[in-house]
Every structure is written in structure tokens, then in C-alpha cells.
Amino acid sequence: MSEITPDLVRHLAGLARIDLTEDEVVRFTEQLSVIVDSVAKIANIIDAETPITSHPIPLANVFREDVVLPSLTQEQALSGAPDQAQGRFRVSAILDEE
């Protein structure tokens, strides 16, 4: 059995900033349990010595020279913003009122 519980799904949704409905919590708990049980079998073919591969192609040392490239204008930068003020992106308060 997998360790996926509704509480874990709620916790993960919190980390991922998704305000799941209770229906979704139930459905995802079931679906993720199935998926997690299935994918957990990869533990069967690997061991501590197997190296990891995070990049498909073995490149290294790709750098950019320290040369200024054109930036966006302020207008372009803000063009997709849902809300803006004073040349800045505007967001709701960060903390709850205390």
C-alpha cells in the first residue's frame, strides 16, 4: 500500500500553492496511490552504486561572457502583469493582518 493519504495530498498542495477542493483531494489521493505504488518498483533495479543521470547529453562548462545584452523596457516587462503600480508588479499583502 502506498503512503499517500488525504493529509499528505493537502500538504503537497500547500507546498505547490494549489487550493485543491476536497473532491480533488479524495480523487488525487486514490490516483496518486496507484501511480506511486506502480512507480515504486524502480527500486528493484537500482542500487546505491548506480550513478544518476540528470542531463541526457554530457555537456559541461557552458558559459556566457559578462557582456550586457538588451533588456526589456519597463512597459514590456509589465505588459502581462495582472496588476501594476509605479513601474512595479503589484501583489496582495504578503502577511495576514495581525
Added chain:
Amino acid sequence: MSELIKKTAAELVALMAKGEVSSVEVTQAHIDQINKVGDAVHSFLFTSADSALATAKEVDRRRAAGEKLPTLAGLPIAVKDNLATTDAPTTAGSKILEGWISPYDATVVTKLRNELMPILGKTNLDEFAMGSSTEFSAYGPSKNPWDLTRIPGGSGGGSSSVVASFQAPLAIGSDTGGSIRFPGAVTGTVGTKPTYGAVSRYGLIALASSLDQIGPVARNVLDAAYLQDVIAGHDPYDSTSLTQSLGSMVEAAKSGSVKGKKFGLIKQLAGEGFQQGVKNRFAEAIQLITEAGGEIVEVDCPSFDYAIDAYYLILPAEASSNLAKFDSVRFGMRVTPEGNPTIEKVMAATRELGFGPEVKRRIILGTYALSAGSFDKFYGAALKVRTLIQRDFDNAFSKADILISPTAPTTAFKFGEKVADPLAMYLNDIATIPANLAGIPGMSIPIGLADEDNLPVGIQFLAPNYQDAKLYEVGAALEGILEGIWGKRMIDFAPNLEVK
């Protein structure tokens, strides 16, 4: 139906170069077809007929003035809607990006513009390319032109159906686990996933950064080669972009041959559990390759049995991080709940309503795979499986020049058939995923129709890293043999869409 839209990209380019047809005529013919079948097939999320015609006019003017033009100048094209464009909205098939206009062009889009190719519009996809059917597009699914009750494959079902229904001679796709090749197989078209890094990802809305690769969608191998030659090449804006040239795919396609080459039949993907009609066509293709002087050897890739499992950890993990930027601050949708919500609550409400179910499912799964305590068991372990898959490929390519398998276990399935069962849906990609995990190039070409349902079947060729040219050599050769037998192209078997 206009004769022009039935022609291949190579034919249209030749006609335009000779002055026998103008780019405006070619572009208008495709716009007419979009107007005719567009609603029924629902391939496009946005069409840009006016700007396409403006580019076409410009090409005609410059050609008339005797200017030397790029090879594909004047040839219209469709672009998958996960590539950033400055003159059309880019949604990635998601509500969260509805109406977003990028302030910059993806590198591939810039290359198309430099090639003077009129861009007809942005094609549909599963939301953020998560899916195999376009059923997860927030804007409704695209239809398979062979049977409008069936899926056109995914995630790039918009691009495959556009090409299969003659709305564009070429399209751009992106392939993270098969999103170019699977739609190609089920729509009777050709799709290539180049070697990872061969085409710049700059401006491609990332699904899984280490798996994503942009590639060509076409109706035949030579056309795909033309497009790959245009979009490939080093990009200083993409750190994972290859620096070396992989050579001319067009040359490879033109010199196509299977003779003397060793084809590795992957034991794990030889057809067990696959639809009978798929197996039959695949067996015939093997027979034809043998008759043409190719040698078949069996190769064993035992870790492929775990490829889907590793993939469904790596992809959600990377995606959960890549999609974190969709937070309502700098672009895209914002949902503000009642009261005086904090930014945290605004973000969570926006992401709840802005993302569809598959995206949320994968974000939660990926968050889990990366979380403290799970990392080694899931994400870390998946990266180890990736090493094993690469080793299996190394071993297989020591015995064979090219590996082969059916592209997909089934032909196009009906809408709704798998949408509620994530695992069943994930199995569509069983043959295509290993290439993404290893970075290697793969191509799907049509090899006929399945006996049961008269729907297209595809064969997949896989080549070692950097050897994309080999795909075009053998793909063009087998395509030529099959067209010789059929007396016409695969796509000419497709039913005429006489809608509206």
C-alpha cells in the same frame, strides 16, 4: 480541395522558386482549408491569416525583385502553442495563460521568421503538453482527421491534425515523451524528435526541461528534414543547446537507404500486448526492410520495462518546479478570493482554477517525488534508472545502427476512452519515452493502416545521439518502398474532410 494543399513542402518550395506559384497563393490555399475544416478538426487555438499573408506578400515582392531567399521562404507553417510568440497569444493550452502575449519570440519562431515562413497560427495541445490526446487542452480537444470521433494523439494533436488535414504543409511540435511521434503515428504523418539539444528550447514553455525537445511535424520524411534543417542549430540562450552541427537532414533523406544497415528489434517493445493490426503492419515493415538489404538483429533493453515509471517521476518533478512561475504576479491569470487575501491565497486560488486536473495531478506527484524523505526513493531513483536506460541504448547501438519498434501500442483511440485512467493513458508512450530519457533522436513514419479499424500505424526509428541523419536515411528509404507498393502516399488514403 485545392491541388496546392495536397502537395508536399518540397514540391511547393520548388514551385515557388520557379515562379509557377506565389507564396500568397500557397498561403491563401491553406487559409481556405483552415476556414473549411478548422472548426471540425479544432487544430488551431489562434490563427493569424493576415500576418501570414503579409509575410507571403513580402516574400513574393522580394522574389520578384530577384533577391536570394532562404530555402523555405514563403512556405506557410503552424506552430505549437507552447512556443512564445510576440504577435499571437501563447497559452500552452492552459487557462492560466489565456490571452498572454509574450514580449519575446522563441528562438525557433525567430528562425521561422528569418526563413520568411508565413505563420498560420498556434496549434492546440494538452495543457502544458501533459497528455497523449489533447483531451487535457483547456480549450477542447483536436480531432483526428481520419476519424473525428478519435484523438489525434498528444500532446501535439493540434500540429499533427493540422498537417494531416492539409491546413498546413508543416508544423512545429515538441516532444517530451512522445508528443511529436505518437500524434504522428495515429494521424499517418511524420514526426521527429531530434537529439536533445539539437533545437533550441529557448521560448518553449518548459514541461520537463531535461526531456523536452522541439521537432518537425510533416507529411513525409523529406519535408520533415527541410524543417529540421531550418530549426536546428546552436543557441547561446540555451545552455543545453548542442554546439556541433548534425549535418544536413535533407541530404540524408535524399540519399536514403536501408541497405547494409543493422536494425535492432527491441525485445521489450516488439509488440507484446500491442494491438494486432499494429503488430501486423510492423511485421510487414520488418519484412520490407529485410528485402531491401537491411539486417534485423534482436536487442535486449531490460530497463525499458521501468522507463515509464522513471519518466512519471522525472517529468512531474521537473514540471512541478517549471510551473511554479505561474503564480499570478508577472503574467497570466489572477484569481483573487473574497475578503483581503494574502498573496499566498491569491496564488493558490489562481493555480487551483487556472490549472486543469492532469496538470494539478502531476504537480502534486512531482512535489511528492522531490520532497524531503522521498527524494532518494523517487526522484533520485528515477535518475538512476535513466542511467540504466542509457546503458541499454549504448549496448543496443553496439549491435545495431538503428533501433525499431512500433511507435505506439494502439491506433487512435476514441475520446473519453482513457481520460479517467491516468495509468492507461501513460502507457501510450511506452515506446517513445526511452528516447527522451536518453536524449537520443527518434522518428515516427506511417507504415499503413491497421486491419481492425483502418487507422494509421507508425514505426519508430531510434538512432544514437547526434545521428539524426540516420533516421532520415532509413525513414526516407522505407517511405519510398511503401509508397512504391501503395502507389500513393499514406496521407492520400485519408478521408476527404468535406465539412462546411
Added chain:
Amino acid sequence: MAKANLMDYEKALELFEVVIGLEVHVELNTKTKMFCGCRNDFGDEPNTNVCPVCIGLPGSLPVVNRKAVESSIAIGLAIGCKIEANGGFSRKNYFYPDLAKNYQTSQFKDPIAYDGQLEVEVPSGNKFTVQIERAHMEEDAGKLTHIGGATGRIQGAEYSLVDYNRAGVPLVEIVTRPILGAGSEAPELAAAYVRSIREIVKALNVSEARMERGNVRCDANVSLRPKGQEKLGTRTETKNVNSLRSIERAVRYEIQRQAQILADGGSIIQETRHWHEDKGSTSSGRPKSDADDYRYFPEPDLVPVQPSIELIEKLRSELPENPAAKRKRLAGEWGFAEMEFRDVVNAGLMDFIEEAVAEGAKPQAARKWYSGEIARIANSEDKDVSEMNITPAQVAELARLVESGKINDRIAREVLSAVLAGEGNPDEIVTSRNLEVVSDDGALIAAIDEALAKQPDVLEKIREGKLQAAGAVIGAVMQAMKGQADAARVRELVLERANRA
């Protein structure tokens, strides 16, 4: 918020052993950002030094700044670290509106530099070796402005505004291992350590190293354990400590605060605390919880960083002299009194004096100018000596003019003012203002004879051997010469003329 009870500092040290740990963020002075070609300059109009990469637009990709990597390696080498042969970047995932991608591209398992050490001297002269765990590369976040509510603070703000000009600016974070055994000098050691890092990055010229501008920032971890206990106590991390003095005060405050809590039988919460310069106290930030599950994983959009031995050795060969070693050397070479030298160092004048000496000034003369008149004027104008409009070469020239007797001290001060006012080099000013000392003995003698004639009583006294009486005549002569005479020469001539007449 109630003010915390603080235990008497000496008593706290009797009961507890202090363990500190320091995380110093150094902002690099590269021309461009860490992962994109935007200008590394965040004082400009908001959101003008930004691009799809640093505001995290969909589809954008990072590319590493070569200079930032080389600067990071240089820092690592200067603090005695080993350099990672096969490192890379990781993503640190957390949501915050100043973090454009909602992950920070940082380093996790394989920092560019690790296992270093730094010898640090505290004001008492005691020396400590601080073990450095790692130095890693990362990117800065954007800048939040909180609107509404009280005094622009995050608490009670109605909304916030984000400027991403600073987002993606390259940082190197230097992390120490736990520092034990500093005892009552732990606060001084913390400040001295940060001062050393600041000096080093400044000497390397990889950072502007201005703490007041946030180029060097320090987070101070403090924990206490009862004397004799093996296990380390729970630590707090005090952020926002942006001057050497605040570091010292914040560490001292945390020692006293934690000691009182522990003595009262309470326990310390592992948390982030904020330093308030105005109140001289720290306050609780958010507690550490599983919300700090950063889900690090290798950054798939970047490839490994594998510095070659050749590059590392090249950077090592280019390292400037270690600032502490340099101080020791200069103290010997200049021969200042110990107090004089310490004052020079504390006032941040060492480098200026060194440059002036290199330009030909005598060390004492350069010291006198910098710690005297120049510092005085700077102070009166509320400026830093570095902001004064005079170069070390000009100071050296000024000193030379005095030494050669061309001008006297009083005139030199006038010349200095003129230099500061932008009138040119000392030489030019002396010429253009005609300030050179009158060295024509004829003119002086005429003036002396006239003065002696006017004051026969003085003449008499001089002749009687009462040489101090000559002062009155010298004064009169200097006045007649409008100060432009060498007082010593005038005195010689006065005595000569008096005895002759």
C-alpha cells in the same frame, strides 16, 4: 511585542557556552546578472534591467555568467577552500513574490568551494581560526516595497510592489562551520570575521563590498549549550544584520536573550529572527517548519560546472595579498606607532595611505594628511574619505611640496581645499594662485631690516641673546610676506641681521 528579558552578559557566559555560525552573502560586481545579460545595477528605474529570464517569463532559460564563476572561485581560494571539480546548480523551490520563478537557482550538494579556513583577529588581539564549510553561487531576489500600513513594513501592509532589477544578481554565500570557543568574544569575532570577508572580496575586486548598500550581508546563527554539554543547542538565525556594529550587537543580544529563556526553563525555538537597528533587539520571524521543504534537485536547464586545474591555478596566481598579512607587512614597513596604525586601519585609511606612499609620499606625511585634515573635512561634510575629491597621487604631491619647502603647512591646507574644490593638482594650484614660499632672501632681508628698525627694543634683546624675542620680528615679517615665506628661513635671517647690525 513585549521586550524580551535579557540575562546579564557575564552571567550568561558563566552558565553557557556560545556557538555561532555565520552566513555571509557577497554580491558580485559583475557587469551582468548571474544567468542573463541584464545590467547588474538595481538602483535604476524599477523593472528596467530585466528580461524574460530574470522575471521568469514562460520559456526563458538561464545561461551562467563566466565572470561570476571565476569571481566565486577566487573568493573560495582566498578563504582557503578547495574548488569543486564537478559542481553544478540546483533549484531551491519555494514560493515568494520576489522570487520570479518561485525557485532560486542555487547550489546544493556540490558548492563551487568547500573546506576553507580564515584566521580572524579580534580587537583584543586574540586570534581565532574560523572553519568555512562552503561557499556557493546563487542569485539574488527582487525588491519588495510594502505599501500602506505602518512605515512601509511588511506587517500590516495593504499591498506590495515588486521590482525585479535585483533579481538574478550574482551572490556568493559563504557558510562557516559552528564556531566554538570564542567565549565572551563571540560577538566581536562575528564582526571581525565579516570584516575579514569584506576586506578579502574588496581586495579581490569581485564586489563593491559596501555593507550599507547590502553588497555584503550577514545572517548570524547563535545557540547556547550549558557548559559541559556535548549536544549543540537549538539555534536561531538572525537576518538583516547589515553593519559590523549590528552584527556584534545582534549576537550579544541573542546570547543574553537565549540565556534568560534557558535559565527560566524555557526552550529556544528554531526560527528566523529579524534585527532591529533602532531598538537594538531581534524579533521573531517565521518559525522553521516543514514549509521549508525546498525540494532541491539538479537544475536541468544548466549543465555542470567543471573548472579546469589550469583555470584554478591561474586564478590562484592572481590572488591579491591576504588583507591581514598585508596589514602586518605595512605596519612593519611604515613604522607607525601601534595606536597610529590601528587608527589608520579602523578609519579605513590604510589603502589610501598605501597608494599615496606608492606615489612617493612619506608614510608619516600621508598618514598625517589622511587621518588629519582630509578626515576632518570629510567628517564635517558627513562624507566618507573615499568620497573626497582627491587622489592619493595628489596627496603625495601635496606632501612633497611641503617637504621641499615650496609651501608651508598653512598654505598646504589652502591648496588642499582648492584640490577638493576641483581646481586641479597641487602643483597647478600653487602656480596659479602664486602661493610659492618667498625664497628670495633679498625681499626677506629688506622686510626684516625694516621690522628690526621699527622695534629697537627687540633688536636689543636679541643681541643680548634672548632669542625668543625674535618671534615678534618673525611674525611681522611673515605678515609683510602675506604668509608666503618659510618661517625657518626667516628666523635664520632675523638672527643673522640682528647680530650684524
